[in-house]
Amino acid sequence: MRTIIEPFRIKSVEPIYFTSREERERILEKAFYNPFLIRSKDVLIDLLTDSGTSAMSSNQWAGIMQGDESYAGSPSFYRFEKTIRELTGMPIVIPTHQGRAAEKILFSVMGGAEKYIVSNTLFDTTRANIECSGATGIDLLCEEGKYPSIPAPFKGNMDVEALESFIDEKGASVISLCMLTITNNSGGGQPVSMQNIREVKAICEKNGIPLFIDACRFAENAYFIKSREKGYENRSIESIATEMFSFADGCTMSAKKDAFANIGGFIAMYDESLALKCRNLLIITEGFPTYGGLAGRDLEAIAIGLEEVMDENYLAYRIRSIEYLTNKLVEAGVPVMQPAGGHAVYLDAKAFLPQIPVDQYPGQVLACALYLEGGIRSVEIGSLMFGKYDNCGALVPAAMELVRLAIPRRVYTQSHIDYVAEVILEVFKKRKELKGLRIVEEALVLRHFTAKFEWA
Numbered sequence: 001m002r003t004i005i006e007p008f009r010i011k012s013v014e015p016i017y018f019t020s021r022e023e024r025e026r027i028l029e030k031a032f033y034n035p036f037l038i039r040s041k042d043v044l045i046d047l048l049t050d051s052g053t054s055a056m057s058s059n060q061w062a063g064i065m066q067g068d069e070s071y072a073g074s075p076s077f078y079r080f081e082k083t084i085r086e087l088t089g090m091p092i093v094i095p096t097h098q099g100r101a102a103e104k105i106l107f108s109v110m111g112g113a114e115k116y117i118v119s120n121t122l123f124d125t126t127r128a129n130i131e132c133s134g135a136t137g138i139d140l141l142c143e144e145g146k147y148p149s150i151p152a153p154f155k156g157n158m159d160v161e162a163l164e165s166f167i168d169e170k171g172a173s174v175i176s177l178c179m180l181t182i183t184n185n186s187g188g189g190q191p192v193s194m195q196n197i198r199e200v201k202a203i204c205e206k207n208g209i210p211l212f213i214d215a216c217r218f219a220e221n222a223y224f225i226k227s228r229e230k231g232y233e234n235r236s237i238e239s240i241a242t243e244m245f246s247f248a249d250g251c252t253m254s255a256k257k258d259a260f261a262n263i264g265g266f267i268a269m270y271d272e273s274l275a276l277k278c279r280n281l282l283i284i285t286e287g288f289p290t291y292g293g294l295a296g297r298d299l300e301a302i303a304i305g306l307e308e309v310m311d312e313n314y315l316a317y318r319i320r321s322i323e324y325l326t327n328k329l330v331e332a333g334v335p336v337m338q339p340a341g342g343h344a345v346y347l348d349a350k351a352f353l354p355q356i357p358v359d360q361y362p363g364q365v366l367a368c369a370l371y372l373e374g375g376i377r378s379v380e381i382g383s384l385m386f387g388k389y390d391n392c393g394a395l396v397p398a399a400m401e402l403v404r405l406a407i408p409r410r411v412y413t414q415s416h417i418d419y420v421a422e423v424i425l426e427v428f429k430k431r432k433e434l435k436g437l438r439i440v441e442e443a444l445v446l447r448h449f450t451a452k453f454e455w456a
């Protein structure tokens, strides 16, 4: 059959709430033109993030009931630990309450002044945790990853030549870690090939630099390897995932993505002495090493989710649903990141709204327009999220101005996605009428979460 269907049926539903355009105008004004400040009840289709927003399976809910809430030594922890050990091959598993808590702990130990962390592209919280430790985060994305409209199979790859030059320039001793984000969330949800992971590992090994994987969307990445990389066509997702992890010295993961959990994360590694330092911090900030900021029931849900996500029928549907929306937009001439990523559709706001200068945040304007037109919430991934100011206070823009429509896992049906396409096409028709925004208030770090705007 050609039609790829949702590989589940729906047992429990929640209502979504409709608003009129006039209501949305008032709501957006009250939210200072920042979708993060809109209440979720005022959103019709919420594509702000795929993080913590998944629908859990009946098995996961059953696991929730079986969670053992002992402070120390809970069987739920051992189930969690066993699943992650089998998946990653890494013997040490440290639970955390979410991905950024894992990052905070890891970079408190591995970061610090005058250190560098190199990456294909660091996610915003990862970069913020690196910078918070005093270290510098460096993105070395492959060239093809920088052009949204040019399709290539592995646009999340790290530029290995740039990695070698960077090591030559700075010296390996100041590079405390190399981190591959798979898939590359900030660069369009694009995958990293096995060959690239292998090459990056070889360079790291030669220079004594540990390689870590930011594994939030490892299963989506594994599916792309299976469907696009020669030699992997007949391999199971489990074996591809295990091979990906086999090149790494450690990993961090937000279980709020590919583990279908509403909360949770972990760090896994081989190095005992690093683990000792991480666990010391864990106890101060997260909790005892067998729960690390999570309830026993969360540990169960994550362990089950990590197994469910490797189901090929699920991944085929998942990747197809993102591609379906991307293709509808491409056919209508809407500028989008191509090819489709693993968890989200990324509109190219610079090409969508060429009349709006980057310092008037075209991505934010587009996100606001999608909300006003159809109650859709999305997020800017551009100069609001990653822009910096130079010494004269001028904006140093991000490499790309994207708007991400992240699709929660197992939550929306095809007609929801058809509606999203219709709204985007409507905004595309009216794109010339849109005007820029100006920031009126912003925080020093991670400003996109709380910044306030007015029309420029």
Ligand code: F0G
Residues within 6 Å of the ligand: 048, 049, 050, 051, 098, 099, 100, 101, 123, 125, 126, 181, 185, 214, 216, 254, 255, 256, 264, 265
């Ligand atoms: N790494 C990546 C690649 C991520 O996408 C995220 C979160 C994190 C780390 C941090 O994990 O949220 O559990 O603390 N991404 C979410 C998003 C927030 O919307 O893309 P967390």
